[in-house]
């Protein structure tokens with residue numbers, strides 16, 4: 001075999017797998033078609049599992065490990081002009097208006113109790129703050145009544161992160177090809193192991209492998225706005241998590257990303273729609289009325305690879321030990337993708353895998 005590993009897909013998951021394998025000394029090729037609608041390029045960038053009340057414990061454990069691994073990975077990647085935008089700015093969950101405020105107690109109890117039970121984050125890192133402090137930390141907030149702050153949460157720029165991972169993989173000897181893989185048979189002759197990290201486009205390989213890869217494309221539209229100058233510099237503002245499941249992520253340079261839609265059944269149509277843009281702008285201005293005068297800079301569209309149970313697939317295909325599938329990261333792929341890419345690479349190369357991957361098996365019950 002010419003190579004140890006071929007990775008199909010160069011989003012955050014594939015790029016992380018190639019980086020891990022190349023830096024471990026393996027001979028690696030990554031093949032990426034860079035489809036329009038690649039999720040990594042649209043991701044908001046929230047790395048903050050402590051306020052997540054939707055995901056299952058197994059996924060929260062993966063996310064906690066992934067968040068802990070981030071600083072080490074970023075330190076490895078950041079040098080000279082390479083900057084991933086990673087910064088621990090914190091995440092603020094907010095209740096706007098009377099109605100949300102009444103329902104907020106349940107959310108607050110859940111996340112604070114879980115934090116006490118698990119022992120992390122510490123109650124210094126995760127705590128309720130009053131409306132005044134919330135507005136001081138995030139000047140765009142309107143009628144905020146209650147808030148919980150997770151100071152450990154970070155933001156990352158998915159595009160820059162994937163580029164940095166690919167650049168580091170290349171420096172470690174990986175070959176990056178801009179091409180499309182039509183069948184795995186094509187590439188299996190070239191390498192001892194293959195990782196399928198094709199995001200929402202991964203299911204096409206299921207038939208060839210004799211398994212169902214239960215992943216669908218879920219469109220997300222996210223608007224980028226210029227913060228009006230009177231609100232000052234947004235570089236250090238915490239990210240906002242809203243009761244509607246939408247969020248706001250501020251960046252240096254007075255830019256703020258607001259969104260995003262979750263459009264099940266969208267198929268592979270990576271376009272913006274009036275309905276989608278209207279929904280994200282209505283919700284953003286409800287929470288932050290000061291954005292009504294913001295300039296609309298651009299709207300990004302990404303196709304999240306989602307599974308029925310919202311858990312990723314990371315594992316070998318039965319009867320095909322040389323194939324590892326790593327996809328289905330849904331709405332949390334920027335958080336979990338760098339870590340699961342690393343686990344997938346370790347698995348494919350026969351190295352020790354330091355996380356229990358059983359909950360993410362491809363043949364699990366997805367109900």
Ligand SMILES: Cc1cc2nc3c(=O)[nH]c(=O)nc-3n(C[C@H](O)[C@H](O)[C@H](O)COP(=O)(O)OP(=O)(O)OC[C@H]3O[C@@H](n4cnc5c(N)ncnc54)[C@H](O)[C@@H]3O)c2cc1C
Nearest residue numbers: 009011033034035039040044046181199220302333334335
């Ligand atoms: C609007 C939006 C906001 C989000 N916000 C967050 C967030 O705040 N925090 C978070 O943790 N996650 C977030 N996510 C989720 C996250 O972006 C995704 O889960 C993650 O980027 C998926 O990465 P991936 O590598 O699996 O797939 P992708 O990034 O979609 O990459 C897949 C790649 O594989 C390539 N490919 C596929 N098939 C082939 C083939 N046959 N041959 C060659 N190449 C192929 C594609 O061209 C593509 O480049 C968000 C997603 C969206 C859309």
